[in-house]
Amino acid sequence: MTQVTPRSLDTFTLASEPGNERLALARVAGTVKDLGLSDARLERLKTAVAEATMNAIEHGNGNRPEIPVEVEVTQDGDEVVVAITDQGGRIHPDTDEHEAPDLVRKLDGDQSPRGWGLFLIRNMVDAMDVTTDGQRHTIWLTMRTGGAAHDERM
Amino acid sequence: MTSACEATTRALPGAAVIELSGEVDGSAAAVLTDAYERAVTAGADSHDTVVLDFAAVDYINSTGIALIVSVLARARAERRKVVASGLSPHYREIFDITRLSDFIELFPDLDRAVSQLTHPAA
Numbered sequence: 001m002t003q004v005t006p007r008s009l010d011t012f013t014l015a016s017e018p019g020n021e022r023l024a025l026a027r028v029a030g031t032v033k034d035l036g037l038s039d040a041r042l043e044r045l046k047t048a049v050a051e052a053t054m055n056a057i058e059h060g061n062g063n064r065p066e067i068p069v070e071v072e073v074t075q076d077g078d079e080v081v082v083a084i085t086d087q088g089g090r091i092h093p094d095t096d097e098h099e100a101p102d103l104v105r106k107l108d109g110d111q112s113p114r115g116w117g118l119f120l121i122r123n124m125v126d127a128m129d130v131t132t133d134g135q136r137h138t139i140w141l142t143m144r145t146g147g148a149a150h151d152e153r154m
Numbered sequence: 155m156t157s158a159c160e161a162t163t164r165a166l167p168g169a170a171v172i173e174l175s176g177e178v179d180g181s182a183a184a185v186l187t188d189a190y191e192r193a194v195t196a197g198a199d200s201h202d203t204v205v206l207d208f209a210a211v212d213y214i215n216s217t218g219i220a221l222i223v224s225v226l227a228r229a230r231a232e233r234r235k236v237v238a239s240g241l242s243p244h245y246r247e248i249f250d251i252t253r254l255s256d257f258i259e260l261f262p263d264l265d266r267a268v269s270q271l272t273h274p275a276a
Contacts (some may be wrong), residue, residue, distance in 0.1 A: 018180075022213070043244035051216055103253045106223050107230060113223040116216035116252065123251045 006076040013068035014053070016061035016086075021053035024071055024084070031073045032080050036145040044124040045082070045143045051117045051124075052084045052139045060086025060137050078145050079126075085138040157181040159211075161189035163196065169271045170194050170201040171264070175210035180217030190225055194234070203271055204229055207264045209240030219252060226257055235259075239267040 010031045014020045025046045037045065053069060061067040070085040101119050105111040122128050127142040159182035162173045170193035178186070194201045206222070208214070214222075229236045239261040241249060249255040261267035 021215070040243065040247075043242075044247075047215075047244070047248070054215065054217075101252070103223065103257070107227045107257070109227070113220040113227070114217065116219045119252075120216055120219075120248065 004077040006074045009073045009075055011072045013070050015065040016057045016063055016067050016069055017065045018057060018063060020057060021050040024053040025050040028073055028082055035080055041143060048121045048124040048141050049082055051121050052141060055117055056084050056086035060088030080143050080145055082141040083138050085136055087135045088137045089132060089135040157185050159185045161185050163189050163193040165196045166268060167272060169203040169205055171205040171207060173207040177213040178211055178218035179215045182218060183221055186221050186225060203235045203237060205267050206238045207240050208238060209264060214245055237261060237267055239264045
């Protein structure tokens with residue numbers, strides 16, 4: 001069996017300012033555009049990257065612009081992996097929020113209208129993992145390329 | 155926070171239309187709330203239905219979804235129906251997985267939504 005070495009495609013940082021998730025989304029989309037993701041799966045990855053970056057900016061780095069969010073895009077065989085790292089350590093309310101969003105409860109006022117971020121991420125990508133190393137908190141978003149063979153809900 | 159979302163409103167017989175453009179995120183709260191207020195109070199009609207048109211929207215995030223949930227909750231409390239038009243396939247999928255589409259009827263475009271609302275038997 002041939003061992004494929006993961007290949008780093010791009011690494012960059014962003015200031016932790018609200019709205020900068022759009023920069024991450026656009027840059028990652030440009031990086032992976034030729035890797036064989038269908039349009040639908042590229043849109044899903046873009047949403048997941050934006051949501052994970054928003055969480056990193058807001059919950060991880062507390063909207064402090066001087067603390068960067070790190071983004072790395074790697075190709076590993078037929079997978080593209082986007083790693084988004086903040087300095088929030090284990091103090092990550094959204095990640096630790098176990099209550100799944102329930103639209104009926106939200107409409108009845110029993111649950112905040114917010115809280116969709118992780119739910120969206122989990123539903124957008126093929127795999128989502130979270131690791132914490134000291135202060136470094138990383139969310140790993142994995143999407144298989146060549147999407148026609150995989151889950152196409154569209 | 156400055157919003158990159160704009161909203162225009164107009165009244166139809168029985169329905170209030172809110173045409174959104176730009177980005178629907180957390181910064182759009184005031185824009186959306188004001189538009190809803192304007193739309194449902196315009197004219198003498200009771201506006202039993204609110205149409206949200208997303209044809210010119212290029213970005214919706216989780217905080218934007220939360221705003222849409224809030225609008226839907228308010229409309230339901232006021233016994234108004236909410237429908238949506240012009241969503242891209244990606245955002246239609248998001249309306250499906252969040253179950254918003256269980257409560258908001260989706261139309262491909264505003265013309266078809268308006269046609270259905272003003273000529274329901276057609």
